[in-house]
Structure formats: structure tokens, C-alpha cells
Amino acid sequence: MTAGSTDTSFDGAQPRPRGGRMPRRERRAQLLESALEVFVAQGYHAAAMDDIADRAGVSKPVLYQHFPGKLDLYxxxxxxxxxxxxxxxxxxxxxxxxxxxxxxxxxxxxxxxxxxxxxxxxxxxxxxxxxxxxxxxxxxxxxxxxxxxxxxxxxxxxxxxxxxxxxxxxxxxxxxxxxxxxxxxxxxxxxxxxxxxxxxxxxxxxxxxxxxxxxx
Amino acid sequence: MTAGSTDTSFDGAQPRPRGGRMPRRERRAQLLESALEVFVAQGYHAAAMDDIADRAGVSKPVLYQHFPGKLDLYxxxxxxxxxxxxxxxxxxxxxxxxxxxxxxxxxxxxxxxxxxxxxxxxxxxxxxxxxxxxxxxxxxxxxxxxxxxxxxxxxxxxxxxxxxxxxxxxxxxxxxxxxxxxxxxxxxxxxxxxxxxxxxxxxxxxxxxxxxxxxx
DNA sequence: CTGCACGCCGATCTTGACCTCCACGGTGGA
DNA sequence: TCCACCGTGGAGGTCAAGATCGGCGTGCAG
Missing domain, CATH: 1.10.357.10 (Tetracycline Repressor, domain 2)
Structure with a gap:
């Protein structure tokens, strides 16, 4: 049981390369896009903030630096x-x-x-x-x-x-x-x-x- | 903030008198009825097993003696x-x-x-x-x-x-x-x-x- | 060269909800 | 009247997931 995200037998979307940094505005847009994909694929409850962060290729704190909480993002x-x-x-x-x-x-x-x-x-x-x-x-x-x-x-x-x-x-x-x-x-x-x-x-x-x- | 159930500003349904015992079949039917009321009023996620038990006037273990889990009940x-x-x-x-x-x-x-x-x-x-x-x-x-x-x-x-x-x-x-x-x-x-x-x-x-x- | 600011990450805390363990009270038999 | 029995009740464990804190690396001004 490592850091593997919830084994929903789905996981069809591999994370982005997790590469370098990015202007703030662009990062926000990318986070929105990733969140949409995850929410659409898994629904609100099954979607974890970790999943969204992973999908965007960043860590969770970055996500919270752009949005106050899960509900606001949704x-x-x-x-x-x-x-x-x-x-x-x-x-x-x-x-x-x-x-x-x-x-x-x-x-x-x-x-x-x-x-x-x-x-x-x-x-x-x-x-x-x-x-x-x-x-x-x-x-x-x-x-x-x-x-x-x-x-x-x-x-x-x-x-x-x-x-x-x-x-x-x-x-x-x-x-x-x-x-x-x-x-x-x-x-x-x-x-x-x-x-x-x-x-x-x-x-x-x-x-x-x-x-x-x-x-x- | 005592043991008050989740203060959802709802709580329109007071529990049953919490009275005596009951035949098993009848108890089960009553639990199903109570669960339906709670699920309908609050949805699956917002509904707690405690709420259902309280609504039926029994304690949580009895609920689990009739149903293996929340999902089965639902x-x-x-x-x-x-x-x-x-x-x-x-x-x-x-x-x-x-x-x-x-x-x-x-x-x-x-x-x-x-x-x-x-x-x-x-x-x-x-x-x-x-x-x-x-x-x-x-x-x-x-x-x-x-x-x-x-x-x-x-x-x-x-x-x-x-x-x-x-x-x-x-x-x-x-x-x-x-x-x-x-x-x-x-x-x-x-x-x-x-x-x-x-x-x-x-x-x-x-x-x-x-x-x-x-x-x- | 050095100090600084900024964005990012690993590791952690806390809450809340599902799911079980020790005491209590009523019931049938001798 | 006394005793064994069984179902009930409140208190607690576990775990997942949302939310957060100290350190790191990079690029730039002085």
C-alpha cells in the first residue's frame, strides 16, 4: 500500500510528466482542466484531491494554493x-x-x-x-x-x-x-x-x- | 456541542419512543422504513448509520445485526x-x-x-x-x-x-x-x-x- | 558571489463516518 | 424468591480523505 491512488480499477488517465514550474494563471487553467476530467470520470465523492493533483502533475498543496477547497473547485x-x-x-x-x-x-x-x-x-x-x-x-x-x-x-x-x-x-x-x-x-x-x-x-x-x- | 447529532438544521424527524423489544421480522421492516426516510431526506452520503438507528429508536449494533453494511441497506x-x-x-x-x-x-x-x-x-x-x-x-x-x-x-x-x-x-x-x-x-x-x-x-x-x- | 523571493513537494494533522467491545436490564424456570 | 440468559446501549478503534507546515531548488538583482 504505497501512495497508489484508490484502486478503482479505472486509472485510465496517467499523470502529466510532473515537470517544471509554470505561470500562475496557466497553472490554474490546467488545474481546472484536470479537475474536470477527474470529476467527470469518477464523480464528486469518488474523486480525491490527490487524484486531481496527480492528474495535473503537481502535489496537493499547490492545488490548495489555487482553490480554497474541493467544493469551490467543483x-x-x-x-x-x-x-x-x-x-x-x-x-x-x-x-x-x-x-x-x-x-x-x-x-x-x-x-x-x-x-x-x-x-x-x-x-x-x-x-x-x-x-x-x-x-x-x-x-x-x-x-x-x-x-x-x-x-x-x-x-x-x-x-x-x-x-x-x-x-x-x-x-x-x-x-x-x-x-x-x-x-x-x-x-x-x-x-x-x-x-x-x-x-x-x-x-x-x-x-x-x-x-x-x-x-x- | 454535546452528543447532538449532526446539526443539519433539518432534524425534522424525531426518533421513535425507543421503547421495548420487537419480533425480528417486524424490527427489520421498521429499520427499512426508517432507513428509507433518512436516505430520502438526506441522501446516501449525508445519511449516517447513527441517524438511521436513532430514527428507528434502536442503537447501532442492532442495525448491523440486520444488515451487513450501509451499502447493502441502501x-x-x-x-x-x-x-x-x-x-x-x-x-x-x-x-x-x-x-x-x-x-x-x-x-x-x-x-x-x-x-x-x-x-x-x-x-x-x-x-x-x-x-x-x-x-x-x-x-x-x-x-x-x-x-x-x-x-x-x-x-x-x-x-x-x-x-x-x-x-x-x-x-x-x-x-x-x-x-x-x-x-x-x-x-x-x-x-x-x-x-x-x-x-x-x-x-x-x-x-x-x-x-x-x-x-x- | 551572495542573498532573496517564489513556487513546489514530502510528510503530517484532523475530522468524520463506518464498524465492534464491556456493562445493564428484563424474562423464564426452580 | 433467586439465577442464568439474551438482547440493548454507550464508548471506542480504524481508516480514508480533506486540509496544512517546514524544507528545497531555481533564477535574478545587487
Whole structure:
């Protein structure tokens, strides 16, 4: 039992060369990148600060010279990821005025986000720190904000009550989230754009038939 | 700072009277019930074995005389909850041959499950132990199994390829999961049956338009 | 050449949670 | 009424992981 990190039978990522020193700003960026990789691969609890430090090729004190604690580090990454998907969703909704295209564009955005190399979406959709209120608030905010923006469109174009519009919008977001995650886990039997288009079709067929649809 | 249990500013559940002894089978059931309450309220990591024992009105050794460890206890509860929703889903799908009714019945089942007093759905949909493979496997299995049963219906009635059917089915499951959770968090502004019916309508409108629908 | 500042590392402390050992009290039989 | 028995309870061990302190090497100003 030497200094070997937790033998999780994973350890697919060997540490960096542990070479020389580095400007402070650059080191911080590298630490963030390493932390993201470790958190994504192992989750919050299973990820040890030692793992992150090793992954970055530095020792633990250096990590604590850049971030006050584990939670702060996690929240920094989580905020980045949450802001990214919310902004992308907003842009997709604003990219057109045709609702069918809106659905398609938004669905594509979700699939792109989930398929992005870094896997940052796991921090949001598969977080294992939901008992922490700070985390819970941010995770919920992703679904809530996205749904709220979608609900505005639904309410405007259908005249449905607020609560119903919100619930429908949350359903569409849930459809995107869950299907995209399982599409990714499935191993790419369907091309990303085809999958997004398929689910966008499902969503659009579902939502278009509601009262006062004057889209054409 | 005496022996007070973790001051989580929660502690909404006072322990049981700590009274006399009890038949073994009954004690076990009570321990499971107490453990479920604590896990649901605090999550796996934040829940301490002391909390569960206190909640049941017994001391820690008794808890260990009934369950080998914390993880086993959690998995027992998780299995019960997973089996329940999968079985309910299967029954709902088999309850009729009309696909529109199938969608409605299945959606109602999801909402009933989420709305059930015990809150056991949190073990499945909001678990904070997804880094554990045993847990991950069970949680994923809920979505996968439900989706698989739904996909059979879709494939049979539409002639879509397997992968597309699975993805569509997963989308419907995700819609149900996420919308039901946020409906519950919303605080009952919409009645349960109305919410389920609304989302069932969305799902049915979405899915009914696919090729080779010979339902009438 | 020498002193200094800076970033880095090995080794350590502490906390907290899971998991067992010595005393107590109620129960059935002689 | 006395005694053996068994389940209960509080106090403690162990260990992993987050968080930290004295020393080292390098490069530069004087």
C-alpha cells in the first residue's frame, strides 16, 4: 500500500510528466482542466484531491494554493457548465422565429452539449452532490431556466396557462436530457444529428397540436 | 456541542419512543422504513448509520445485526423501489391494447410513483451514489427496462428500426421522469391527474404520428 | 558571489463516518 | 424468591480523505 491512488480499477488517465514550474494563471487553467476530467470520470465523492493533483502533475498543496477547497473547485466547474448550456439554449431559441426550427435547433444544442468531448454535462445531469444546496440550486436552475424560456414561447403561441406551459416545457427539456444521455451511452449507433432530429420530430409533433397554434 | 447529532438544521424527524423489544421480522421492516426516510431526506452520503438507528429508536449494533453494511441497506431499498416502478410500468402497458390509453396509463403510473408519500423515487432519480457501479446499474436499468418495454410497442406498431424505437421510448420515459419530478417540486399547483394527462397528451401527440400507425 | 523571493513537494494533522467491545436490564424456570 | 440468559446501549478503534507546515531548488538583482 504505497501512495497508489484508490484502486478503482479505472486509472485510465496517467499523470502529466510532473515537470517544471509554470505561470500562475496557466497553472490554474490546467488545474481546472484536470479537475474536470477527474470529476467527470469518477464523480464528486469518488474523486480525491490527490487524484486531481496527480492528474495535473503537481502535489496537493499547490492545488490548495489555487482553490480554497474541493467544493469551490467543483462549483467553479459546475457554474461554467451550467452557464454554457443555458446560454446555448437561449441562443438556439432566439436563432429563428419558426417554432419547428426552434425545437430542432434546441434539440441539436442539447445533443452537441452532451456529445462534447469534455463530458461536462455529467456534472449537471449526473451530479452526485445533489444533497448540497449550492449544487442542487445550480442543477435545478439549468432545467428551470431552459424550461422557462421554452415556456414563454409555448404560452405566447398557445395561450395555455402558465403552469401548463411550464410543465410542458419541462417535459421537452427532460426528453432532451434523458434521450441525449442514453443516446451517448448507446455508443453511436445513430448519428448525432439523426438522433437529435428524431427526438426533435417527436417533440414538435407533440407540442404543435396545442390550442391556438397559428404557426403554419 | 454535546452528543447532538449532526446539526443539519433539518432534524425534522424525531426518533421513535425507543421503547421495548420487537419480533425480528417486524424490527427489520421498521429499520427499512426508517432507513428509507433518512436516505430520502438526506441522501446516501449525508445519511449516517447513527441517524438511521436513532430514527428507528434502536442503537447501532442492532442495525448491523440486520444488515451487513450501509451499502447493502441502501441497495435493498433501491431494489425495492426499482422493481416497483418497473413492475408498475409493465402492468400499465399490459392494461390495455389501445396505445393512447397505454400512454395515459403509463404516465399516470409515473406520477403516482413520484407522488407516493415515501418519496422512494428519489433513491432512483436523485441518487448521490451513481459512482458505485451496483447503484448505477440499477438506476440505469429502470430507464432501460421501461424504455425497452415501450420500444417493443413502438417497433411493433410503427415498423421503425430498433435503435430509433429505443431512443423514442427513452425520450418518453425521460419526459415522464423529469416532468413528474418538477411537478412535485412545484407544489401541487396542478392536480396530479391533470398533470399526468397533460404530459400524456404531449407524448401521445408526439408518438402517434409515426409511420404505419394503424391505431384508430 | 551572495542573498532573496517564489513556487513546489514530502510528510503530517484532523475530522468524520463506518464498524465492534464491556456493562445493564428484563424474562423464564426452580 | 433467586439465577442464568439474551438482547440493548454507550464508548471506542480504524481508516480514508480533506486540509496544512517546514524544507528545497531555481533564477535574478545587487
Amino acid at each position: 462549483l467553479a466547474l459546475l457554474d461554467t457548465s451550467c452557464d454554457l448550456i443555458i446560454d446555448n439554449c437561449r441562443e438556439a431559441l432566439a436563432s429563428t422565429t419558426d417554432n419547428k426550427d426552434r425545437v430542432t435547433a434546441t434539440m441539436k444544442v442539447f445533443y452537441s452539449y452532451v456529445a462534447s468531448e469534455e463530458g461536462a454535462f455529467r456534472l449537471v445531469f449526473e451530479s452526485d452532490l445533489t444533497s448540497e444546496p449550492d449544487v442542487r440550486e445550480r442543477v435545478d436552475r439549468v432545467t428551470t431556466e431552459c424550461a422557462s424560456m421554452i415556456a414563454d414561447v409555448i404560452r405566447t403561441d398557445t395561450g395555455l396557462p402558465d403552469e401548463a406551459s411550464e410543465l410542458l416545457a419541462v417535459s421537452l427539456v427532460g426528453m432532451a436530457q434523458v434521450s441525449a444521455r442514453f443516446w451517448l451511452a448507446g455508443g453511436g449507433e445513430i448519428k448525432q444529428d439523426d438522433a437529435a432530429a428524431l427526438i426533435a420530430g417527436l417533440a414538435w409533433r407533440g407540442i404543435r397540436g396545442y390550442p391556438m397554434t397559428d404557426d403554419h | 441497495l435493498a431499498l433501491l431494489d425495492t423501489s426499482c422493481d416497483l416502478i418497473i413492475d408498475n410500468c409493465r402492468e400499465a402497458l399490459a392494461s390495455t391494447t389501445d396505445n393512447k390509453d397505454r400512454v395515459t396509463a403509463t404516465m399516470k403510473v409515473f406520477y403516482s410513483y413520484v407522488a407516493s408519500e415515501e418519496g422512494a423515487f428519489r433513491l432512483v432519480f436523485e441518487s448521490d451514489l451513481t459512482s458505485e457501479p451496483d447503484v448505477r446499474e440499477r438506476v440505469d436499468r429502470v430507464t432501460t427496462e421501461c424504455a425497452s418495454m415501450i420500444a417493443d410497442v413502438i417497433r411493433t406498431d410503427t415498423g421503425l428500426p430498433d435503435e430509433a424505437s429505443e431512443l423514442l421510448a427513452v425520450s418518453l420515459v425521460g419526459m415522464a421522469q423529469v416532468s413528474a419530478r418538477f411537478w412535485l417540486a412545484g407544489g401541487g399547483e396542478i392536480k396530479q391527474d391533470d398533470a399526468a394527462a397533460l404530459i400524456a397528451g404531449l407524448a401521445w401527440r408526439g408518438i402517434r404520428g409515426y409511420p404505419m400507425t394503424d391505431d384508430h
